[in-house]
Amino acid sequence: MYFPINKLEYICIQPDEPLTNIVESIWMVKNHSDEEKEGIIVPDGKIDLFLLADENGNFEIFVSGLCSAPITKPPFPKSTMFAISFYPIAAEYIFKQSFADLNNMKKTFPTDYWGFSRDDLNDFNQFYHKTFKIISSLLSKEIDDRKKKLFKLIHASKGEITVKELEENVFWSSRQMNRYFHKWLGVTLKTYLNIIRFSNSLKQLKNGDFYPQLDYADQSHFIREVKKFAGVKPIILNKNENDRFIQFSLMPDK
Known part of the structure; x- marks a missing residue:
């Protein structure tokens, strides 16, 4: 591209x-x-x-x-x-x-x-x-199938999958998954899921759709999460004055 x-x-x-x-x-x-x-x-x-x-x-x-x-x-x-x-x-x-x-x-x-x-x-x-x-x-060793499946499910679901659903599908306990995320990445599994969900909302925000399409509890929850990860409300992110939000600027329209 x-x-x-x-x-x-x-x-x-x-x-x-x-x-x-x-x-x-x-x-x-x-x-x-x-x-x-x-x-x-x-x-x-x-x-x-x-x-x-x-x-x-x-x-x-x-x-x-x-x-x-x-x-x-x-x-x-x-x-x-x-x-x-x-x-x-x-x-x-x-x-x-x-x-x-x-x-x-x-x-x-x-x-x-x-x-x-x-x-x-x-x-x-x-x-x-x-x-x-x-x-x-x-890439000197085979990737653990559980880890491949874990990240594939997270990204395929756009972060909407629950920790319980991941446990049931990956056959890896939430405690073990959280230990993995803490050890290698410094965040909890839940935080990572929220990041992926937010990232998948950027496209709709660029298109001017400020109502949550993913599994946020309501619009207020959506706005709080956008402010948490972007530092601004959705409408400010959408305006992207002076192209200050880098990923937003590099994202194709529509």
Whole structure:
């Protein structure tokens, strides 16, 4: 998928097997504007690895843990960002480290992390194929079927599934699932479900539909949850003045 949005150039690709249970997408954003403005990232239930370069020659590689609240992003004018959005299961199977301490935070890696370099930002197609090979090589053990099913059910249900339903379908106790989420991600299973449900509401909010389509108790509950995860009421999020909500700006209309 490719489309320019204002002064942002955006491409997003969903990977094929064997990465479909690990990687949600591989994408790039080129900011052609020289305007200095902050942005806001809202929770979407993913772990993201970024390669970022600006026109002054600065280059960094960093990872962001799960977000459970809106995060203010510093301005990146005249910059190129390539990114890999991972499902949370990647913490255990790809990064092989806990992200519990990186909730709403980022961690900077060496500029040769995983063999990447600034030169990889010259060609997105080559970056995609290189990324595919790297992550495939890092996936050194078979993913537990319970964990694959757990995340598949959560995302297929758009976060509407209950913890009890997950217990019954995955054959994993709520205590064990919560222990897993605490250990690797630093959030409860219920919080993660709420994040996924909120993230799946963004499309309708962009289209101007402020009445909950997912299983919120009522409109007041919906508004509270949007304020919790976006920091503003639905109508303010919909207006998205100055394109300050990054994911909202990159989302195609209709």
